[in-house]
Amino acid sequence: MSVPIPGKSSWPELVGVNATLAATAIAHDRPDVAVEVLPPGAPVIPDFNPARVRVFIDNNNLVAKVPVIG
Template identity: 45%
Template sequence: MSSECPGTGKNSWPELVETNGDYAASVIESENSKVDAVVILVGSMVTADIRCDRVRVWVDKNRIVVKIPTIG
């Protein structure tokens, strides 16, 4: 992603996998003020567009992060 979104600062948060999704979103937004973190349930339909101002935080039914949050 970093080549598609130059100058965006930190672009992935592997350390947030297995944490609470709302907590993860708040950490992401505090570490990179250029993005909005959106908590999304795994299996939900989303658009396929790449956006340098968005991080999708994929969570399971217990709101635990299941994928590495990454800009895009």
Template identity: 50%
Template sequence: MSEEKQEQRTNPPHEQPNVPLPRNYMQALGTNNPTKTSWPELVGVSAEEAETKIKEEMSDVQIQVVPPDSFVTADYKPKRVRLYVDESNKVIRTPTIG
């Protein structure tokens, strides 16, 4: 019986690789691509210019132009960017993914 206990104690510990923890959500998902998530520099430009600039950086993105006093859903979509515009079709809020 003492041999069995000794055998249990002498089992080698499970080796765990020396891998650091993920630093952000995208890294945890395995996509360590540092993509942009907002475009503050586009506030004040036309919706068309903003759409062109965002699509240059994210080709597979869906752009939604949101006119003043419009309602939007609260869901999150990682391939969507909403452009909130004023009456003259200028971007009034920082476009962000979601």
């Protein structure tokens, strides 16, 4: 059983930021999680994964929703 590393669990300040910059910032803050950048309309499985952050972007490659752990 893994023990989560304490740290940030959401990044509201990244909404509207370029996807690459946002993914880099999240990876810097939480190197223990995988960052997934997802384009508009990408299919996702509605599961919870404490080792993942999904970054939903718009058609301009900007973060569209607050990235959160899960």
